[in-house]
Amino acid sequence: MYGFGPEDTEPQTEQPAPKWFRQHMDKVSEDLKVLREENDRLKAAQQQQAVREALTAKGFAPQVADLYQGTPDKLDDWLGTYGSGLAKTDGAAVEAGQGAQGTPQTVVSPESQAALAAFGAAGSDGASSALTGEEQLAARMNAAQTPEEFAAIMREAGNRRF
Numbered sequence: 001m002y003g004f005g006p007e008d009t010e011p012q013t014e015q016p017a018p019k020w021f022r023q024h025m026d027k028v029s030e031d032l033k034v035l036r037e038e039n040d041r042l043k044a045a046q047q048q049q050a051v052r053e054a055l056t057a058k059g060f061a062p063q064v065a066d067l068y069q070g071t072p073d074k075l076d077d078w079l080g081t082y083g084s085g086l087a088k089t090d091g092a093a094v095e096a097g098q099g100a101q102g103t104p105q106t107v108v109s110p111e112s113q114a115a116l117a118a119f120g121a122a123g124s125d126g127a128s129s130a131l132t133g134e135e136q137l138a139a140r141m142n143a144a145q146t147p148e149e150f151a152a153i154m155r156e157a158g159n160r161r162f
Contacts, residue, residue, distance in 0.1 A: 047072055059088045112156055116140060 017025075050072040052065035058079070064086050068078055079086075116136060137157055144150035154161070 051075055060086055061088075112152075119143070 016022075048065060051068050052062050054072060054075055055064050055068075056062050060083075068075065070078060119136065119140060137153070140153050141150060144153055
């Protein structure tokens with residue numbers, strides 16, 4: 001009953017906002033929703049691009065980025081777990097012995113490659129030099145003069161028994 005003015009004695013009633021204001025706020029809310037969705041989409045695209053660039057810099061194919069679903073800061077952890085199963089673009093996985101399991105990891109010496117090319121180019125008895133890889137290998141095996149030479153050919157072809 002200590003009155004300090006008319007607002008203390010009269011009950012406060014909230015008046016609804018004018019129609020034009022409500023319509024404007026509805027439009028602003030809808031615009032804000034669209035902008036947030038676009039922002040989320042752009043953030044996701046930016047993260048995907050960052051992952052793609054990081055993977056490419058590490059020597060992986062850019063398509064690997066489609067497999068990764070996390071944030072760029074967790075990429076190294078993911079690569080530590082799954083990186084050995086991914087193919088590298090420069091063939092480094094094969095050179096490092098990380099090829100597909102069951103595939104023989106052999107390196108044919110440049111001399112043997114040159115000999116094979118010369119042998120294939122020479123043909124056999126003037127026949128066509130268009131031999132398949134298996135035919136060339138069989139011809140090299142047949143032309144081997146010593147057991148050691150034969151074993152070397154077999155090792156180059158991926159046979160681990162020789």
